[in-house]
């Protein structure tokens with residue numbers, strides 16, 4: 071119930087205005103967002119690399135409504151990739167891209183063209199791109215664009231969400247050699263006919279999907295903070311005899327940092343999803359919806375100002 075309310079608020083311009091104007095926002099946002107610009111993304115990438123952590127960088131922005139806005143996002147990624155290359159950080163950092171930020175809602179061809187330019191720059195810089203997955207209405211379009219991009223840039227990664235009923239089948243189709251698949255639970259409010267509604271069903275689906283990916287030929291990226299699922303991931307790595315170079319764990323910036331370091335100490339590859347930019351509102355609200363304790367952290371911070 072609380073999750074649905076927060077997710078509804080994540081799409082509300084009025085609530086965004088209120089939250090954005092609250093004096094406390096900056097402190098709260100800083101916990102989950104690296105900062106506003108490319109230098110912040112590079113700084114945090116360097117800091118995390120010092121702890122043995124890799125990153126995937128997300129320039130915040132979604133639901134772009136004009137081609138001009140989409141070009142700005144594309145150009146931000148091109149600037150970021152050039153800066154990562156210059157700073158010799160492409161060995162530890164890749165980028166995550168939302169197609170909605172590149173124009174998917176009004177022109178799928180434009181979104182693909184923009185994504186292609188980012189993939190080309192990433193390939194030139196010696197790193198990779200992963201396409202984030204958004205709400206279920208975009209899944210077919212995103213996977214179609216992914217398949218097209220992978221013809222020229224085979225390392226382009228996909229995200230699949232275990233809350234969607236279709237995902238086990240999508241995992242089967244994508245568990246092929248050279249395919250990079252990030253498996254997460256899913257962060258949007260989805261209707262019953264397309265998505266499991268109970269946490270238990272979402273978790274059970276996650277395990278089924280993980281089994282398919284870990285048994286397959288691709289490179290699974292297990293994106294979760296859930297201790298039980300992380301333990302099952304470690305178990306499946308042993309069972310399917312996957313070494314550290316054959317899969318990775320992924321967690322969000324600011325969430326369970328001590329667990330991120332523990333996994334590194336255990337010898338696993340761990341990648342932290344690091345968002346940066348000024349359009350932090352939708353991202354932050356999804357993080358708050360995931361965990362009531364985060365909501366309390368936010369409320370306490372508001373009350374203390």
Ligand code: FDA
Pocket residue numbers: 201202203204229231252254255256257258293294295296297320321322324325326342343360361364
């Ligand atoms: P969940 O939120 O159910 O939490 C399970 C347990 O984890 C909790 O009970 C608690 O024990 C622990 N936990 C969680 N948060 C904690 C915290 N702050 N402190 C301590 N313990 C905590 N979604 C999407 O729809 N599209 C996408 O493209 C992506 N991309 C993505 C990339 C990466 C790298 C990650 C990690 C996640 C995403 N997501 C995503 C978000 C994802 O779908 C999901 O909403 C969140 O990861 C939360 O789900 P968990 O698996 O962490 O479990």
